[in-house]
Amino acid sequence: MTADPTAPGPPAVELRGITKTFPGVVANHDVDLEVRAGEVHAVCGENGAGKSTLMKILYGMQRPDSGTIAVRGEQVKFRSPADAIKSGIGMVHQHFMLADNLTVLENVVLGLPGRFDPAAARTRIGELSARYGLGVDPDRLVEQLGVGERQRIEILKVLYRGARVIILDEPTAVLVPQEVDELFGNLAGLRAEGLTVLFISHKLDEVIRVADRITVLRQGTTVTTVEAGSVTTAQLAHLMVGGDLPTPETRESTVRDEVTLGVRDLSVRSDAGRDLLSGVGLSIRAGEVVGIAGVEGNGQAELVEALLGTRPIATGAVTLAGEDITAWPTSRRREAGIGYIPEDRQRQGLLLTQPLWENRILGHQTRPPSSRGVFISRRGARKDTERIVAEFGVKTPGVDVPAFALSGGNQQKLVVGRELSGSPKLLVAAHPTRGVDVGAQALIWDKLRDARAAGLAVLLVSADLEELLGLSDTLKVMLRGRIVATLDPATVTPAELGEYMTGVATQEATP
Ligand SMILES: Nc1ncnc2c1ncn2[C@@H]1O[C@H](COP(=O)(O)OP(=O)(O)OP(=O)(O)O)[C@@H](O)[C@H]1O
Numbered sequence: 001m002t003a004d005p006t007a008p009g010p011p012a013v014e015l016r017g018i019t020k021t022f023p024g025v026v027a028n029h030d031v032d033l034e035v036r037a038g039e040v041h042a043v044c045g046e047n048g049a050g051k052s053t054l055m056k057i058l059y060g061m062q063r064p065d066s067g068t069i070a071v072r073g074e075q076v077k078f079r080s081p082a083d084a085i086k087s088g089i090g091m092v093h094q095h096f097m098l099a100d101n102l103t104v105l106e107n108v109v110l111g112l113p114g115r116f117d118p119a120a121a122r123t124r125i126g127e128l129s130a131r132y133g134l135g136v137d138p139d140r141l142v143e144q145l146g147v148g149e150r151q152r153i154e155i156l157k158v159l160y161r162g163a164r165v166i167i168l169d170e171p172t173a174v175l176v177p178q179e180v181d182e183l184f185g186n187l188a189g190l191r192a193e194g195l196t197v198l199f200i201s202h203k204l205d206e207v208i209r210v211a212d213r214i215t216v217l218r219q220g221t222t223v224t225t226v227e228a229g230s231v232t233t234a235q236l237a238h239l240m241v242g243g244d245l246p247t248p249e250t251r252e253s254t255v256r257d258e259v260t261l262g263v264r265d266l267s268v269r270s271d272a273g274r275d276l277l278s279g280v281g282l283s284i285r286a287g288e289v290v291g292i293a294g295v296e297g298n299g300q301a302e303l304v305e306a307l308l309g310t311r312p313i314a315t316g317a318v319t320l321a322g323e324d325i326t327a328w329p330t331s332r333r334r335e336a337g338i339g340y341i342p343e344d345r346q347r348q349g350l351l352l353t354q355p356l357w358e359n360r361i362l363g364h365q366t367r368p369p370s371s372r373g374v375f376i377s378r379r380g381a382r383k384d385t386e387r388i389v390a391e392f393g394v395k396t397p398g399v400d401v402p403a404f405a406l407s408g409g410n411q412q413k414l415v416v417g418r419e420l421s422g423s424p425k426l427l428v429a430a431h432p433t434r435g436v437d438v439g440a441q442a443l444i445w446d447k448l449r450d451a452r453a454a455g456l457a458v459l460l461v462s463a464d465l466e467e468l469l470g471l472s473d474t475l476k477v478m479l480r481g482r483i484v485a486t487l488d489p490a491t492v493t494p495a496e497l498g499e500y501m502t503g504v505a506t507q508e509a510t511p
């Protein structure tokens with residue numbers, strides 16, 4: 001797919017010489033980006049390379065220290081996103097910003113100035129939905145929608161405001177492969193209608209598949225812009241890191257005899273009495289990784305919450321290293337050796353306004369190095385944070401900066417480093433490499449394998465099939481709150497797995 005270079009007219013967007021500094025960090029340095037009208041343009045680069053900062057500048061959320069922005073050949077200065085929207089630029093953030101208890105229609109019109117005409121809004125949503133193939137029902141409640149659908153609402157919301165240039169910051173991080181295909185179908189629809197798409201992703205095969213051209217950023221500056229058809233994933237990775245990628249090592253089983261986690265007949269019901277989790281049973285032995293595959297919203301989140309003790313259960317029992325922990329509060333479970341990488345690092349994993357070293361303490365208040373006796377040890381926490389920063393390659397000017405100052409992928413590395421600290425017995429890992437670049441992903445996988453070899457039991461929930469197949473010793477598929485299949489990751493193909501996840505293929509009920 002190549003945009004016609006002979007097409008008349010100026011670029012949809014042209015950024016020149018953009019520089020933006022934060023205390024101790026140059027996020028963008030003399031960045032150039034030219035986006036042609038009607039193309040899908042991807043922006044790639046390592047965690048902390050400056051991608052989100054550049055997009056926020058284009059969307060008027062942040063102001064550059066220097067540099068210029070032109071939209072369709074005309075220079076603009078944005079003071080706020082409202083200004084950007086007036087120039088036809090819209091952005092969908094990685095963390096969705098929809099109100100759960102409102103309908104799709106209410107969410108789309110939320111915050112718009114002027115008098116609200118529901119009939120006109122419904123017609124317009126219907127038209128946009130049909131025109132771009134979004135399949136949106138204006139009267140559904142947002143809380144009933146899956147991630148893929150929510151993302152389409154966010155896109156529709158941006159289209160509704162008249163955007164001609166749509167920025168998507170890591171839209172596929174939360175999607176399973178089937179949903180990625182749907183999204184790419186939608187993007188093709190937008191492109192066919194002459195819209196321009198700016199797309200950020202760490203999944204290089206995806207980038208090459210969906211983009212017309214790719215701009216690579218490294219350490220805050222533009223390396224090059226290439227035609228997507230002219231590069232391989234390996235070449236792209238090389239451009240990003242300026243060197244070769246570590247290759248994932250092969251591995252052998254480290255599964256031991258002791259059962260670390262035992263789950264029997266676990267059920268969770270919604271407030272309305274609906275079954276969210278029904279009769280789930282599984283066990284994870286020391287040194288074993290059990291992967292949970294499934295389309296998001298099929299009970300994975302409830303399973304994780306039930307194991308952590310943050311959600312009441314209707315039936316069932318949970319054991320940790322032989323001890324019944326079903327009635328234990330979360331703090332006691334954590335102290336007993338359950339590490340936890342939450343699916344939403346910003347809402348559940350970090351205190352964004354607090355410094356990194358305080359975040360090291362979070363969830364680990366009562367254990368060294370965060371504590372000495374009953375006291376919090378600042379020194380111990382700071383020192384150990386420095387260790388994590390070094391070991392996991394967290395890009396930061398120091399351990400005193402607030403967590404919000406880290407790029408998304410670097411926040412994730414910090415959380416993973418913290419949760420692997422202090423030799424946990426069990427790690428409940430939800431999307432452990434969500435939003436990290438390919439190099440950091442390989443590093444985190446290696447760390448998880450090392451911990452597993454040392455006897456860690458891991459429950460791995462992930463939307464990334466490569467990760468599930470590559471790390472798991474056993475694979476379970478969840479559908480509508482039940483475990484519907486148990487598969488061998490060494491032999492199952494991604495296509496077969498997809499069929500179990502969507503209920504096309506079924507197995508005899510597993511006990
Ligand atoms: N509000 C802020 N305050 C201080 N530093 C910031 C702020 N926002 C970003 N930075 C820093 O700017 C640099 C670029 O961050 P940015 O979020 O643009 O990276 P990114 O390329 O989007 O990375 P990722 O792939 O991890 O999302 C990072 O070093 C980050 O720590």
Ligand SMILES: [Mg+2]
Nearest residue numbers: 051052407408
């Ligand atoms: Mg980012």
